[in-house]
Amino acid sequence: MDDIVIGIDLGTTTSCISVYTKGRIRILDNERGGRVTPSFIYFQPQGGIVIGEHAKTMSVHKPENGIYEVKRLLGRKFDDTYIKKTLDYFPFLISDVSNRPVITFKQNNIIVKKTPQELCTIILQELKKYAEAKLNQTVNKAVITVPAYFNVTQRKVTLAAAKDAEFTVLKLLNEPSAAALAYYFDNDITENHISLVYDLGGGTFDVAILQKKTDNVEVLCVGGDTQLGGHDLDNCILDYVYEVLRKDYHYDAQMAPDDKRRLRNMCEEAKKELSSANEAVITIYGLVAKHPKIIITLTRTLFEEKASKLFKKTIDILHNCLIDSKISKQSIQEVILCGGSTRIPKIQEMISNYFDNKQLNKSTNPDECVAEGAALQGAMLSSSKKQKIEQLKMVDVIPLSLGFDSYGSKMNFVIRRNTKIPAKGSYSYVNSEESATSSTVGIYEGERVDVRKNRYLGKLSIDGLTPAPPVQRRVTFTLNIDFNGILTVKAEEALSNNVREMKVNYTRSDRSEFEIKNSLVDAAENQKIDEKFNNFVKTKTHLYYYLTCFLYNFNKKNVGKEYQPIQVFCKKAKNDLSGMEVDQENNLENLYKEVKTKCYAIAENYEFEYMPKI
Template sequence: MQSNKKICIGIDLGTTYSCVGVIQHGNVEIIANEEGSRTTPSMVAFHADHDPLIGNSAKNEAALNPENTVFDSKRLIGRCFDDPNVQEDMKSWPFTVVSDAGRPRIKATHQGGVRYFPPEAISSMVLARMKETAEAYLGTTVTNAVITVPAYFSNAQRVATKDAAVSAGLNVLQMINEPTAAAIAYGYEKVEGKKNVLIYDLGGGTFDVSVLTIVNGNFDVRSTSGNTHLGGEDFDSRLVGYLREEFRRQFPAKDLSTNKRALSRLRTAAEKAKRELSFASQASVIIDSLFESIDWKVDITRARFEALCSDLFSKTLEPVQKALRDAKLDKSQIDEVVLVGGSTRIPKVQKLLQDFFNGKRLNKSVNPDEAVAYGAAIQAAILGGDNSLPLLQDLRLTDVTPFSLGIEVKTDDMAIVVDRNTTIPVQKNQTFVTQFDNQTVVAFNVYEGEHAKTTENNLLGHFMIQGVPPAPAGYEMFDVTFDIDKNGILNVAAVNKSTKKQNNITIVLNWK
């Protein structure tokens, strides 16, 4: 293969499935993998004596090799081991997750020994497979890419995702939010005039809501909200729990929880039943020799499934309301509610959302599985300087900060300097004072998050100013400037008004 750096691809790195697209011959092409599927399972299966399997081949043998078949790595990436969400997920995973200096590591038997993989290593393997898929289709080496991430990913999660991409041999031109990419897919070639659009993106592991105003090719994100731990995997887990209890009820002496292979097969069957219940009122779970040679069949109704997940479905409305409030729009002012993500196929999810918008017809014009990669491919072409399509030259994207940014004051108090959903680029200034008598050194700790206490937020970085003249608390003053450029790079600078001494820190936020 010969290198062609002008070709830029867009990759949707999903929790359950990933997808890659490119603009070719004037069209957006979603690229099928070697099995002919346009989406690829975000799964890696390790073996003692050969290279890992990635994608469909990994999923096909999940039941045979459950302890070494890894999925949901996106739910671990950029998180701490003691994160409550990580601890909860670990209860349902057949593979083992351990702590390494407070960070999660996935245990697997690989090529003759036990290895411990960071989550970004798993994501890197999946991204490398998407890169290979694109290269096989295009017939040339590809390095430049736009990668999508959930809008509500923290800085740590975004940095870890970018590291995974770099390890996969990709040059990340930009990281954009998944609902923003989906909005581009929806609005490209379709929107005339001005429209307020709400993107409802419910995927396999994450949920995002973004409100945008689209005017003549300008995509202005007004607000974003979401839950990085809510999606189809949670619905699967509820169904697995129900099926496990149903098996125990029928066979009181049998305990499925002792057999990882049986649980893995049960989870695969539960996912299949969930998909069937999106178009049928009843589904059958049939598994030959599930446990101790028992052939098992059980029926589940759509009503039962909806009851099992009703609280999870309802939780999606909270970010919708928050995004509308932050955008300063009433739900009646939303012109289109666009569905994205495979989990939006669930009828009850659609019914709840339609009822919330007073019976408004939901927009299903984009492919829920491919829209994010489709939009990422468009943005990749723009960044790659593709001038072949007039519409690409007119498209402009303006994003927002998904989290508030601020400085720690006193002990553990968060002083917000930049509010969440502020359009970037932006510069904000604020004055701070010394907190203690005779303070000669002042530390500036920079955080992201919405909690009043910094211990509940994410520390992004810190710096100090020394040589402050001793004085009573509150006497010495400091001008602090937060400057975020269009690439999501934050520069925080502080200057002591009396001495003019200053210091600063630069943080790559990776929001875009």
């Protein structure tokens, strides 16, 4: 039987599966006939698991056992600001286990704990079951979509969840790229056509600029926020409802899990209703003893006012993506909408206004186009004759720059953001200490020159280094991003066949994603500060190497005892130098001049080796 590859949109709020066979794309519906399946899991109190629409309905009776939005928790720490901020909105318990979010509930009177990865596996297993029932065969190969701004940690966890669901993932495809692929496949598009995909789903927001080439679709730039989506818009309405209940009825609904789940469902439905009506009515029965029936009216205007900051945030991200790509908005020939939240009229109006009243493309189904694009990518990677497809290829990019730290906390950018993947880059690190037997570098993701302001991913060490004079021993560290955007790093010593290779241990990250989610805006706003920092570290590093080589030679050469105070001075200067920060640039400049005055003549007279110019 043919080895069919399916496409899976593993969404925050809903998931969808699709397949391309015999020249057409087909959505594989679930056991209830739905073309999309809510990414919702209900753990029945007496045992058993229910997935999808039925799970969402059943959870009203026991909300602490109804789990949703698990995709938003993937690859995060418990102390992530986003998780702390949204804990009050969840009716189920999220526990702190070694600074990792773990969902905790009771089943059969036993406390059960599930990680976000395990919960995603459960959803994928259910989708696998649907696909096999519709295709009447075993399905174990898939292309799975992820938000363009999913970092390497989140991608790795997604792959692990799929593996546990017994899927072989041929590619992790960025969601806006998948939507564009579906659009280009269905339409006769001319060469060099440039489009922008605006993808606002239930849990994440992505924007991507793509260009149609002769035989492929090339991603030019991506932007986004993994903490912005339809559920955040629901929260705007939910906050308003909480406010009305507290103010007018003296009732705090946030304290009761049952009320949270029920009210969230109502607010979500009100949001959907406002996409086609100017007013929605939320009717609440049996919530407050003295008020058996509470009616809260929500107008479209009020909703737009409550959500205005979030709407504007998506336009700001879109705007910054255009700036990064160096493409004018007049050059965008098509704006493609993707994700259920793009049905909101105000969002469509704001996008159209930004592009000078341009008509938006609504030809793709916002709930299904990502899965369709994944199915097309799956067909391109499939060996099945039924899935033969040659029309298009997808060329993707990485969303954030990657690099290593160096002396002075400087970020050495190795692979820049928007580089096409797969990608590879190297950095040669000079080991300045004669006695050092190992070298260690940290791997970072971000756009700031000061590496401490970027996101720490992990570190790699190489030991057993060959003895050598200072600044003469180099270790080359290489980053490699594979087809799925997963990162590996290799260290190699130039003087010997000494090699270390490993996948980055992302779980050692000591920064939350919240701190770097606006890294592009942050870098742009601090460009002058980064330039000043770069110049400072350049001088600091040069002086550090000079002092290291000077002290090495001082010990090796027959330098007169009368110069020993200079040796003491250099040791202290080297120690003081390590602690200097950019706001001490005057101190650095003075130290530089003092070192030159006291050391230059000695280095010249005694013919010191390996000395950098000063």
